[in-house]
Amino acid sequence: MTSAVGHGGRVLLAFAWQGARTSTAYTTAYWMELLNAAVRVFAVVTVWAVLYRSYPQQFPVTGGQTKTYAAVTQLTAVMLTWWSGAHHRIARQVRDGTLYVDLLRPVSYPFQLLCWELGESAARLGLVVLPAGIPLFVLLGLGPPGSAAGGLLSAASTVLSFVLLYECNFLVGLVVFRTLSLKGVQHAYHALITLLSGLWIPLWLYPGPLAAISQVLPFRSIFYTPAAVYVGYLDGPAAVRACAVQLGWAVVLWLGLEAGWAGTRRALSAQGG
């Protein structure tokens, strides 16, 4: 058992290392990513600061919490690169036929992709999110977590966000095995995340019907939950409950992913010469 866990850990590290190397292969691209991350955080934080200054009575939280929420969600988005995750990799591999290389490995395909994505996200955390985020937090006067417990819970919640997003991306990617293209599906999926995850607007500002829809879907757990816990809007039992909901979605989606992949794998046939 110990050796199996050790083997799994080594496999994870190897793929993670590959993912990290890929995401840092081009130096100029790296600097541009850093620049884009800084511009994005600055812009979104400034918009919310302006709105708070003009209409403070409309917010259930302080100006500092509002700005910090905006920065945390944007930096999390940069780290997770939700718009180009596993679904894009699956689509590329199906299109150019390189999927079989991954299938030949003695490690399950979903686990390989998970490790790959983990490596890329870890690399972006260290090389983009922290170098861009720390100076921005200081310059824009953004705050630390609401409490030490909130900080820890938010970190755990971010890990669950990563897993949840990976699962959603993988499930969307499975569609490519039927359609051979992500077109259309990808846009609809990205639209759902943009609208219902709390990435751009804190969900506490959403009008009733839209907030109700977001309650019954997993997308709010991706960006809203870790940021709301970080700033202390969700704290104590409410924060624990939100993280439990995240965990529940992660389990349900993993079961869906395994079932979906098993069905796809059975129907899969590779041809070539």
Place this chain on the structure above:
Amino acid sequence: MRPLRGLSLYGHYLLLGFRSQAEYRVDLALMIFGVTVLNAVDVALLAVILTRFPALGGWSFWEVAFLYCLYLAALGLENTFLLHLVDIDELIRDGTLDHMLLRPRPVLLQMLAKDISPRDLAQVGLGLGGAWYSLHRLGLALGVAHWALLLAYLVAGAAVLGGIVLAICSVGFWTVRSRVFLAGTGELQEVVQHYPAHVFGQWFVGLVTLVLPFAAINYYPAAALLGKPTVVSGPLLALLPFLAAAGCLTAGGLVWRLGLRSYLSTGT
């Protein structure tokens, strides 16, 4: 080559490109659906913000929607006709530029006439439709002259964008990779498309007016048409998008010519 002959050849190439893309009807329909959904969600998010808060930097929701739609239409127009400018570095890397140089037609013409993007034409339609609806909701009935000015601003905006893209991508003659520099302006463009530039401070307005004049695509035209105050006013405000377009096209053309003159081929 005579300009008229070049223009007719360009039109002929574009028609061929359009026909070939229109063959894939489902793909085309899915792409148009995708563009529509994503832009609808963008506007919905602006609506969520600006129905809760009456204005952002003095601009109401429908004014911001107009700003957004102007950029969308100009971007669509630029992408429709000038999309392949972003391929410059790839053409240099894979040696295709050498083939183009051997043909008795201008390289830029060959590159731009590769094909036309119906998806981006849909973006122009969405942008114009959204702009018309925003004006309607604002209770502004533009006359023919104002609509002509709006369309002229659209062309100027596409020219601004095209000039910037040409200048940045032509850097590929020296650096081999250039698309990545364009990607570096991605978030800046998003910001200018979504929000009035003055919200981010005077230094930002200066940046997107004098250095990378993305504000000339939508911010100044919208301000001129809606009568919103900006750092410039009067005739200069009305003319600024055209001046920016002339400046960007000149700069882009200069960098392109310099690059082409110094091009030594890949040597393969």
